[in-house]
Amino acid sequence: MTQIRERTVLFADLRGSTALFETLGNAEATSVVTHTVNRVAQAVSECHGRLIKTLGDGLMAVFDAPRDGVHAAIRMHELLERVAAMGRQHGASSGLRALRMQVALARGEVVEMNGDCFGDAVNVAARLLDHAGDNETLITEEVLLGLPSAQTSRFRSLDLIAVRGRAEPVHVHVLNQAHHGDIAAATQFGEVVQAIEPDGIRLQWMDLDRVFDIESMPIVLGRSVQATYCITDGRVSRSHARIDWHGGSFSVTDLSYNGTFVRFSDDAEIVSLKRGSCTLHGSGVIGLGSPPIDATSPTVRFEVLHFADTEPQGLGLHHPRI
Structure with missing residues (x-):
């Protein structure tokens, strides 16, 4: 069944997995990356979202409310930090400490079909990841407008950014949060x-x-x-x-x-x-x-x-x- 609905789309991408393959080998590194993505994906259900699919070392999810999507992004960074903290334990792989995550959210009409989602908001969220630094969360203006004031105060504007494949630039905001590693x-x-x-x-x-x-x-x-x-x-x-x-x-x-x-x-x-x-x-x-x-x-x-x-x-x- 095909439906068109207003959705907040989230893409998350795990970085630093290359170091794991170098230190652990393909089999074990694949297991670690899969476990990490699954662990981070827990934030989706915790924040009332729906996991659409995992993408190797990333994932895609949708949310009814923008604030739920932002809560999920914050929670994902917290869960990843716990995984990275394991790398500081004695005997753990140092590659875990190198794991970073970029998250991007966009909002708009989404076509839901056969368990997948399509539309401009999906494309913008996916390509916005190219503009995110380590452990950054980027959101579009449409997402920001749907947030309560307590959440909007945590974001600062990056102004208009040209997104690949889109004629009009997108007004982007970044979540302010301290990153000790940075x-x-x-x-x-x-x-x-x-x-x-x-x-x-x-x-x-x-x-x-x-x-x-x-x-x-x-x-x-x-x-x-x-x-x-x-x-x-x-x-x-x-x-x-x-x-x-x-x-x-x-x-x-x-x-x-x-x-x-x-x-x-x-x-x-x-x-x-x-x-x-x-x-x-x-x-x-x-x-x-x-x-x-x-x-x-x-x-x-x-x-x-x-x-x-x-x-x-x-x-x-x-x-x-x-």
Whole structure:
């Protein structure tokens, strides 16, 4: 029987499973991934949703109410954290600690047929996963409008984002929640000094030199003409990375399959981001798709700015343009 109903669609995708296959072998790693997905899927029934299908290392579910879908997303992250905590126990596989999850939700009319679901909301939720960083939950404006005020306050706007296969951009919001693993990764390659909050960030790739203030966030770096900062290089994904302002600092999140790489000085170690995030401080370079050691690779120089300074340092340019 075919029915058309208003639904909140949720897609969740498990990341980091590759490390399990490397350390445990195919058979055991498959068992661990399957167990993890099934464990996370418990959140669907707990939050009054319906599991449509599991997708290898991910799942799809639908909910009548947006708040139930958001509750399920939060619960999924909690359940995954319990699984990852097992990796910290003596004798457990270290690969468990690398598990991360991206969740995306969209709302709209859905065609329900033969136990599956189809429609624009399904496509948007599935493709929105490409824009989510590690342990992030992204929702569309339609989902946000269906939430009670107590829940909407937990989200911040990422503005309009171009979603693959859709002509019109989608207004996206991200769930604010602390991720201890992200904080460690963001600070282990350079000292982050607690000082006066910056006012903006400067980006330079070839002749494209722009300064963005806090109100301009987020900045999407990518090959798409709809990206905030368009880099016309075939090695760059359409939406490759995203720069956010949150908690008094700028951060960059990898959205690509080839990775994003950050180096804070010429002799510093390169931070490799695979769907992860890194706090940006001072100045340095961001490599898109390959480490910034190849002179031909697409590399964006950045400088975190305090507009009270008399002159930006580190990029060799004297007149930033806003």
